[in-house]
Amino acid sequence: MGGHTQQSKPAATAVYDHPGNAGTTGDGGDAVMARWLQSAGLQHLASPLASTGVNQRLLPNLLMQGYGAQSMEEKQRLLKLMRNLNFNGESASEPCTPTTQSPGGIGVSEGYYSPVFRGDFGAGLLDLHSMDDTELLSLLSLARGFELETSNMEHVNSEPFEPSHFMPAVNYSFDGDFDAPTSQQQKPSPDTEAAAGFPPVDKKNNARENNVAKIKVVVRKRPVNKKEIARKEDDIVTVSDNASLIVHEPKLKVDLTAYVEKHEFCFDAVLDEHVTNDEVYGVTVQPIIPIIFQRTKATCFAYGQTGSGKTYTMQPLPLRASEDLMRLLHQPVYRSQKFKLWLSFFEIYGEEALIASHRKEIEDTMEIVREEMKLLAEVDQPGSLIDNYVTQLSFVLSRKAASLVSLQARLARFQHRLKEQEILSRKRGPR
Numbered sequence: 442m443g444g445h446t447q448q449s450k451p452a453a454t455a456v457y458d459h460p461g462n463a464g465t466t467g468d469g470g471d472a473v474m475a476r477w478l479q480s481a482g483l484q485h486l487a488s489p490l491a492s493t494g495v496n497q498r499l500l501p502n503l504l505m506q507g508y509g510a511q512s513m514e515e516k517q518r519l520l521k522l523m524r525n526l527n528f529n530g531e532s533a534s535e536p537c538t539p540t541t542q543s544p545g546g547i548g549v550s551e552g553y554y555s556p557v558f559r560g561d562f563g564a565g566l567l568d569l570h571s572m573d574d575t576e577l578l579s580l581l582s583l584a585r586g587f588e589l590e591t592s593n594m595e596h597v598n599s600e601p602f603e604p605s606h607f608m609p610a611v612n613y614s615f616d617g618d619f620d621a622p623t624s625q626q627q628k629p630s631p632d633t634e635a636a637a638g639f640p641p642v643d644k645k646n647n648a649r650e651n652n653v654a655k656i657k658v659v660v661r662k663r664p665v666n667k668k669e670i671a672r673k674e675d676d677i678v679t680v681s682d683n684a685s686l687i688v689h690e691p692k693l694k695v696d697l698t699a700y701v702e703k704h705e706f707c708f709d710a711v712l713d714e715h716v717t718n719d720e721v722y723g724v725t726v727q728p729i730i731p732i733i734f735q736r737t738k739a740t741c742f743a744y745g746q747t748g749s750g751k752t753y754t755m756q757p758l759p760l761r762a763s764e765d766l767m768r769l770l771h772q773p774v775y776r777s778q779k780f781k782l783w784l785s786f787f788e789i790y791g792e793e794a795l796i797a798s799h800r801k802e803i804e805d806t807m808e809i810v811r812e813e814m815k816l817l818a819e820v821d822q823p824g825s826l827i828d829n830y831v832t833q834l835s836f837v838l839s840r841k842a843a844s845l846v847s848l849q850a851r852l853a854r855f856q857h858r859l860k861e862q863e864i865l866s867r868k869r870g871p872r
C-alpha cells in the first residue's frame with residue numbers, strides 16, 4: 442500500500458490491510474471490527490479506539506457509550522449494525538442505508554447491498570465462510586461477549602448451538618397440506634421437514650444459524666386511552682419504523698421552561714398502536730411453534746409498566762399457540778411420532794403481589810410529600826432565598842402531581858382486578 446493511499450484511507454481499513462496484523466487473534470479482531478464497521482460506512486469510528494490498543498471485545502460497548510459514535514445518525518446505524526450482526530443480517534427488516542457519503546465509505550448510490558459488498562460484508566452481515574479461523578474466533582468473542590483462547594478452539598468448535606427460533610426467512614404455514622412420510626423417525630429428515638413446511642436444512646445454513654440470536658425483543662405500543670385523551674396527555678411514543686421508536690420525554694429547565702428530549706431505541710420489531718393481537722402473534726409466537734417439534738424449549742413473556750398492555754397482549758397468545766400446536770400435531774408427519782401435549786396456565790399475580798405493589802406506590806408518593814414538607818419548613822426560615830425554594834418546590838410538586846395521577850389510575854385498576862378476582866365481593870366466612 443502506497444504512502445499516499447494509506448494517508449487518505451480511513452485508519453480502520455489500514456489496520457485490516459496491514460499484512461503484519463493478520464497473525465494474532467487481537468489484531469485479527471481489530472480487522473474484523475474494522476470490516477464490520479466499514480460495512481455500514483462507520484469505519485472512522487474504529488480508528489481512534491482500535492489504534493490505542495483498546496480490547497476489541499469492548500469496542501462495541503465503548504462505541505455505544507459515546508466514545509465513538511457522536512451523532513444520533515451514527516448511533517442509530519451502529520445499533521442497527523449490532524442488531525443485524527446478532528441476527529446474521531437476515532432478519533433486518535430493512536437495510537441500514539447510509540444517508541450520507543462517509544469519507545472512504547460506501548456511497549449512497551452503491552448502498553450496502555451493492556454486489557461489491559453483498560459478497561463480502563453487507564450491513565452487519567458477515568460472510569462467515571470467507572473468514573479464516575482467527576477472524577472467526579475473534580468475531581465470536583465479540584459477538585458472544587467472552588474471550589476465546591485459541592487453545593480452547595476444539596472445545597469451542599464442538600460446543601453445540603441451538604438453531605435460532607427466529608429465522609426470518611422462514612414463513613411457516615399451518616394451513617398447507619402436509620404430505621407426510623409414513624416412516625417412524627425420531628428426527629424428521631430434511632425431506633420430511635420440507636414437506637411439513639420447514640425450510641430445507643442445509644449445512645451452510647446451519648452454520649449461519651449457529652451465530653443467530655436466540656432472543657427476540659418485540660415492542661408493542663398501546664393506543665392512548667380515553668382517560669389519557671380526556672386529561673389531554675401527550676402521546677410520548679412515536680413508532681419510527683418496524684424496528685425503532687422514539688420516546689419524547691417532557692422535561693423542565695431550571696427556569697421552568699418546558700422542553701422535550703427525544704430518545705431513540707431499536708428493537709427486533711416494533712408494533713404500533715394499530716396492530717391486532719393476531720399480528721402480534723404472527724411476529725412473536727407463531728414462528729417458534731414448529732421449533733418446539735424439534736425438541737427445543739421456547740418461552741414468551743411480557744415486560745412493562747403497569748397498564749402498558751401486557752395482559753391485553755399476552756392473553757390471546759396461549760389459545761392461538763394451542764390451535765397451531767394442535768394443527769401441527771395432527772399432521773401425519775408428527776402424528777406418527779406420538780407426541781403428547783400438556784397445557785397448564787396460571788397467572789403469577791396474586792392478591793399479595795397486588796397489595797405489595799400498591800403499597801410501594803403509596804410509599805413513593807409519601808416520600809415526595811415528605812420532601813415537600815422539608816422544603817416548606819426550610820423556606821419558612823428568615824433570610825431564605827425564596828427564588829431557589831420556589832424552583833425546587835415546583836419540581837417536587839410536579840413530581841407529586843404525576844405520582845398522584847398514577848396512584849389514582851393504579852387504585853382504579855387495583856379495584857377492578859379485585860372485583861375481577863371476586864375478592865371484594867367474596868363473602869367472609871365465620872371466623
Ligand SMILES: Nc1ncnc2c1ncn2[C@@H]1O[C@H](COP(=O)(O)OP(=O)(O)OP(=O)(O)O)[C@@H](O)[C@H]1O
Nearest residue numbers: 662663664745746747748749750751752753754854
Ligand atoms: N393494544 C391495545 N389496544 C387497546 N387497548 C389496550 C391495548 N393494550 C392495552 N389496552 C388496554 O389498556 C388497559 C391496560 O392494559 P393491561 O391490563 O393489559 O395492562 P397491564 O400491563 O397488564 O397492567 P398491569 O401491570 O397493571 O396488570 C386495559 O384496559 C386494556 O384493555
